Amino acid sequence: MDAMDAYESALGLVGGTPLVRLRTGSAAAVYAKLEYLSIGGSTKDRIGLRMIEQAEKDGLLRPGGTIVEATSGNTGIGLALVAAEKGYRIVVVVSDRVSDEKVDTLRAFGAEVVVKPAGLPRQHPDHPMSFAAHLARATPGGWLANQYDNPANPEAHYLTTGPEIWRQTRGRVTHLVSCIGTGGTISGAGRYLKEVSEHSVEVIGADPASSVYSGGDGRPYFIEAAGHFLHPDTAEDVWPTSYHPEVVDRIVPVADREALDTLRRLAREQGLLVGGSSGTALTAAHRVAADAGPEAVVVVILPDSGRQYLSKYFNDSWMLRLGFLDGDESAPRVADAA
Numbered sequence: 001m002d003a004m005d006a007y008e009s010a011l012g013l014v015g016g017t018p019l020v021r022l023r024t025g026s027a028a029a030v031y032a033k034l035e036y037l038s039i040g041g042s043t044k045d046r047i048g049l050r051m052i053e054q055a056e057k058d059g060l061l062r063p064g065g066t067i068v069e070a071t072s073g074n075t076g077i078g079l080a081l082v083a084a085e086k087g088y089r090i091v092v093v094v095s096d097r098v099s100d101e102k103v104d105t106l107r108a109f110g111a112e113v114v115v116k117p118a119g120l121p122r123q124h125p126d127h128p129m130s131f132a133a134h135l136a137r138a139t140p141g142g143w144l145a146n147q148y149d150n151p152a153n154p155e156a157h158y159l160t161t162g163p164e165i166w167r168q169t170r171g172r173v174t175h176l177v178s179c180i181g182t183g184g185t186i187s188g189a190g191r192y193l194k195e196v197s198e199h200s201v202e203v204i205g206a207d208p209a210s211s212v213y214s215g216g217d218g219r220p221y222f223i224e225a226a227g228h229f230l231h232p233d234t235a236e237d238v239w240p241t242s243y244h245p246e247v248v249d250r251i252v253p254v255a256d257r258e259a260l261d262t263l264r265r266l267a268r269e270q271g272l273l274v275g276g277s278s279g280t281a282l283t284a285a286h287r288v289a290a291d292a293g294p295e296a297v298v299v300v301i302l303p304d305s306g307r308q309y310l311s312k313y314f315n316d317s318w319m320l321r322l323g324f325l326d327g328d329e330s331a332p333r334v335a336d337a338a
């Protein structure tokens with residue numbers, strides 16, 4: 001009997017995302033990798049699957065076990081959908097900076113969500129990472145996914161994201177632009193593309209302007225999930241081992257306001273509704289493309305969907321309140337248009 005044209009489970013729909021050409025003012029071609037079209041809605045499905053499967057192989061996660069992770073949301077969602085499909089319990093620890101939409105999505109996938117205050121120093125027992133580590137130790141059968149220091153994170157992108165981009169561009173990609181959160185995406189996909197290309201693909205990190213990756217002072221910024229900021233009382237912070245700085249050729253800092261403007265325009269002008277870090281990455285990609293020649297093929301990774309931030313970046317009151325929008329820049333209302 002012929003096999004049916006269907007996937008065996010949701011797990012077959014992790015990754016495998018398309019590239020779409022964007023209109024920019026530059027001669028260089030810019031292609032966006034739409035990670036929101038992965039089944040759980042972000043690039044983090046890839047690492048959710050890979051980290052769980054590796055933990056199963058290593059005997060760290062057994063049937064009846066509990067997955068624990070501190071996350072800005074998307075990794076939790078990736079882990080939660082895989083946990084649901086495989087029948088694991090999952091507890092996700094988030095800070096109260098994470099959007100309501102992400103928390104609701106986690107709960108919809110059956111995850112237990114613990115919300116902790118943002119901005120605590122890393123050593124504080126209620127910092128999401130400290131709390132998650134404690135919870136995993138205290139729970140029988142508990143396993144901490146630990147995306148910041150789990151080699152399966154960059155590996156997922158080395159094995160899937162990088163090869164997809166190489167195939168999709170027929171080996172013509174010249175620049176890769178990606179945000180850096182844990183560093184898994186840029187380190188894994190970047191390493192693969194450098195290894196496979198004779199012309200050595202240039203790898204560019206896009207970073208919220210005050211984030212420490214681009215030499216900022218670590219002040220908080222409003223783009224969720226990208227970059228790295230420091231608590232003012234913490235003299236030093238731990239850099240994730242999922243980030244391999246030697247793969248990154250340069251880092252472009254992007255101010256929140258510019259990222260948000262790029263992102264809101266992309267939805268209105270090109271029909272692509274993407275998240276805040278996509279605005280950061282795309283703003284950096286525009287700069288890279290403007291400086292590159294007409295033969296350049298710039299691929300920019302857009303990690304998740306704007307639907308997760310309708311109450312923030314696409315909400316004019318939120319934007320006005322935080323000073324990201326002057327009154328006259330907001331979307332025309334029906335009453336205004338009449």
Ligand code: PMP
Nearest residue numbers: 074181182183184185225277303
């Ligand atoms: N953008 C979004 C929306 C994310 O969820 C993440 C992952 N935290 C990133 C960017 C950064 O990706 P990475 O952790 O692979 O560096």
